[in-house]
Amino acid sequence: MQSSTHETNGTVYVAPDLILSVHVDDIHAAGRNQGTINAFKAELQKHFQITELGPIKRFLGLQFETTRTEEGQTLTIHQENYIEGLLTRYGMKECKPRATPLDKYVELNIDKSAPIDTKRLRKYREIIGSLTHCMQGTRPDIAFAVSLMSKALANPTDEHIQHTKHIMRYLRRTTKQGLTYKSSAKGQFNLHAYTDADFAGGALPDGKSTSGYVFFLAGGPICWQSKRQSVHYQRQAIEDGTIKFIYISTNEMAADGLTKPFLGRNSRDSRSSWACQKIEIWQRIH
Numbered sequence: 001m002q003s004s005t006h007e008t009n010g011t012v013y014v015a016p017d018l019i020l021s022v023h024v025d026d027i028h029a030a031g032r033n034q035g036t037i038n039a040f041k042a043e044l045q046k047h048f049q050i051t052e053l054g055p056i057k058r059f060l061g062l063q064f065e066t067t068r069t070e071e072g073q074t075l076t077i078h079q080e081n082y083i084e085g086l087l088t089r090y091g092m093k094e095c096k097p098r099a100t101p102l103d104k105y106v107e108l109n110i111d112k113s114a115p116i117d118t119k120r121l122r123k124y125r126e127i128i129g130s131l132t133h134c135m136q137g138t139r140p141d142i143a144f145a146v147s148l149m150s151k152a153l154a155n156p157t158d159e160h161i162q163h164t165k166h167i168m169r170y171l172r173r174t175t176k177q178g179l180t181y182k183s184s185a186k187g188q189f190n191l192h193a194y195t196d197a198d199f200a201g202g203a204l205p206d207g208k209s210t211s212g213y214v215f216f217l218a219g220g221p222i223c224w225q226s227k228r229q230s231v232h233y234q235r236q237a238i239e240d241g242t243i244k245f246i247y248i249s250t251n252e253m254a255a256d257g258l259t260k261p262f263l264g265r266n267s268r269d270s271r272s273s274w275a276c277q278k279i280e281i282w283q284r285i286h
Contacts, residue, residue: 028056062137063178071182078178079138083171086130092165097173101145102166108148109159116155124156127164134171138178140214140224142167147210147226181218192216197229 013020017036021028027044031037044050056064061082067074087093128150135146145167152160195213214224 023060026059028059060137061133073183075181076178077138077180078176079134080176082137083134083175086134087168087172089130090127090165090168092168092172095165095169095172098166098169099173101142101170102148102163106148106163108151108163109157110152110155111157112155114155114157120156120158120161124161124164125153127161127168128153131164131167139171140221141174141177142170143224143226144210144212145170147228151228179220181220183218189218 011022013022017032018040019030020040021030029037029040031040041050041052055066058064058081061079063078063080065076065078067076084093087095128146131142131146132150135142145163149160149163149167193213193215195211197209197211199209209229210226211229212224212226214221216222
């Protein structure tokens with residue numbers, strides 16, 4: 001049996017017809033058919049005393065629900081109990097729900113030179129840690145919001161605390177929302193991937209962009225990420241010499257003829273320059 005270790009999810013063992021997830025003394029088995037799983041359990045019982053708990057219901061704060069229909073089997077994974085506990089722990093159980101994880105035009109101001117409130121810092125880091133576990137488990141819809149709020153981990157303010165409460169208000173509205181996977185009648189599952197990035201997103205004033213991706217299998221997300229890019233592309237490109245600026249007079253720039261108005265003699269000179277430039281570009285292309 002071939003094995004691979006994941007940093008956060010314990011150890012996963014993969015065989016052609018069997019996958020095992022091991023966490024401390026718990027083992028979860030997934031196989032192509034029930035016979036394969038039964039054969040593994042019988043072999044394991046020869047060496048250890050085991051307790052069979054049946055189909056998986058809960059694991060590390062995740063809840064599993066399986067339904068069978070004429071069209072096939074559906075698996076839904078959510079964190080309702082975990083989220084309820086999170087909201088209770090931070091006094092948000094009876095909060096007013098919100099429809100989005102963050103306000104549309106949120107701006108995150110970070111002042112690293114301001115005095116640090118250790119009590120607020122501890123509370124903020126606990127909240128971000130709790131939200132991160134939720135996001136990594138079943139909630140890609142809060143990935144951007146949690147990633148953005150984590151930028152203030154060094155010195156959070158009351159404003160940042162309010163933003164995290166906004167995320168929890170959204171969770172209050174979507175407590176049981178999670179991941180749903182559907183089996184195919186033909187036993188085939190299509191893999192789809194989506195990725196995007198904004199341009200110098202305005203939530204932070206550093207001019208860096210945010211990239212994101214999500215992969216879907218069997219109709220549900222299997223991995224996702226929202227991450228601030230590590231460099232400011234334009235500034236980095238200038239500093240390392242990838243691009244450089246060259247002075248060009250107005251009369252020689254064709255773009256100015258489309259973006260700026262000219263009057264009097266400058267207008268006639270620019271039109272003449274634009275005509276020559278246009279012919280030159282046309283000849284180069286064709």
